[in-house]
Amino acid sequence: MPSATKNDESTSAVNGAGIGAANGATDLIPIPGFRLLEKLGEGAAAAVYRAMQQSPLREVAIKVLTPGQSVCAFRRESRLMAALAHAHVVAIHGFGETPRGPYLVMDYIGGTSLRSLMEPGRPWPVDQTVRVVSAIGSALSHIHAQDILHLDLKPENVLYGANGQIKITDFGLAQSRIEADAPAELGLAQGTVHYGAPEQRYGLPVDPRADLFALATLAYELLTGRLPGRVYVSARRANPAVPPALDDVLRQALARDRDERQSTIEEFVAAVRRAADDHQEPRCC
Numbered sequence: 001m002p003s004a005t006k007n008d009e010s011t012s013a014v015n016g017a018g019i020g021a022a023n024g025a026t027d028l029i030p031i032p033g034f035r036l037l038e039k040l041g042e043g044a045a046a047a048v049y050r051a052m053q054q055s056p057l058r059e060v061a062i063k064v065l066t067p068g069q070s071v072c073a074f075r076r077e078s079r080l081m082a083a084l085a086h087a088h089v090v091a092i093h094g095f096g097e098t099p100r101g102p103y104l105v106m107d108y109i110g111g112t113s114l115r116s117l118m119e120p121g122r123p124w125p126v127d128q129t130v131r132v133v134s135a136i137g138s139a140l141s142h143i144h145a146q147d148i149l150h151l152d153l154k155p156e157n158v159l160y161g162a163n164g165q166i167k168i169t170d171f172g173l174a175q176s177r178i179e180a181d182a183p184a185e186l187g188l189a190q191g192t193v194h195y196g197a198p199e200q201r202y203g204l205p206v207d208p209r210a211d212l213f214a215l216a217t218l219a220y221e222l223l224t225g226r227l228p229g230r231v232y233v234s235a236r237r238a239n240p241a242v243p244p245a246l247d248d249v250l251r252q253a254l255a256r257d258r259d260e261r262q263s264t265i266e267e268f269v270a271a272v273r274r275a276a277d278d279h280q281e282p283r284c285c
């Protein structure tokens with residue numbers, strides 16, 4: 001495992017009794033039943049805190065909507081999370097409201113984000129990459145089986161627990177076919193542009209192959225230490241340890257035309273595993 005370098009997400013102390021205002025001022029509001037301990041991260045729409053739930057006593061993570069952001073979208077995020085139950089998806093425990101706005105309570109995953117374990121120009125070993133891709137792939141299969149698309153898969157939204165658990169989080173852009181209030185067109189969250197499939201970036205209809213594109217982008221970045229460009233450049237150029245068959249699988253998954261990609265996440269993950277396994281050195285007798 002490449003060692004953690006720096007945590008690129010903001011971490012700051014917070015008054016133990018409440019939430020700091022979005023502008024960082026000290027007008028704190030309490031969340032009954034919880035003691036906030038520290039800010040873990042902050043995005044465009046929300047901030048996430050580590051907190052202690054008083055009953056049952058346990059550590060949790062609380063995501064608090066930034067004032068002015070869409071409450072409707074935040075409710076949808078919590079509903080979609082509640083529809084999922086998978087070892088590699090962060091579990092939600094509840095949803096609540098304060099006078100300042102809504103919050104959702106989820107499992108706290110001690111550790112870091114996958115982003116913090118990646119360094120530009122420092123490829124990951126093939127076997128560790130395959131382990132991460134398999135875990136995220138099984139989570140995405142489950143998500144797709146519930147008719148949900150994540151649509152914001154990127155290293156910042158993959159948590160890497162202290163004991164090696166891998167969990168997808170952040171369903172802020174997720175969509176479901178069963179949601180009547182799903183936006184007709186997708187907007188992209190800031191910072192997602194490198195992982196979003198071309199059809200997603202252009203606001204065209206999306207299907208599970210958009211998440212497949214994002215997972216392949218993440219796999220390529222892990223294996224090479226850099227993002228794939230618009231035109232595919234062999235991953236073997238940056239990392240000769242990448243088996244040629246695995247390079248072919250990535251090339252197909254990163255096709256700009258989704259009809260040229262593998263059809264499902266399962267197909268992609270199976271192809272990745274096969275390509276990596278076939279290449280392993282035969283064991284000496």
Ligand SMILES: Nc1ncnc2c1ncn2[C@@H]1O[C@H](COP(=O)(O)OP(=O)(O)OP(=O)(O)O)[C@@H](O)[C@H]1O
Pocket residue numbers: 009040041042043044045046047048061063090106107108109110112113156157159169170171172173189
């Ligand atoms: N359940 C959790 N356990 C531990 N840390 C978490 C958890 N959820 C989120 N985090 C940390 O908080 C950061 C931000 O979380 P998340 O991605 O859900 O919010 P966001 O990016 O602010 O959301 P949005 O994109 O909706 O504005 C993550 O990158 C991670 O470091």
Ligand SMILES: [Mg+2]
Pocket residue numbers: 043156157170
């Ligand atoms: Mg996020």
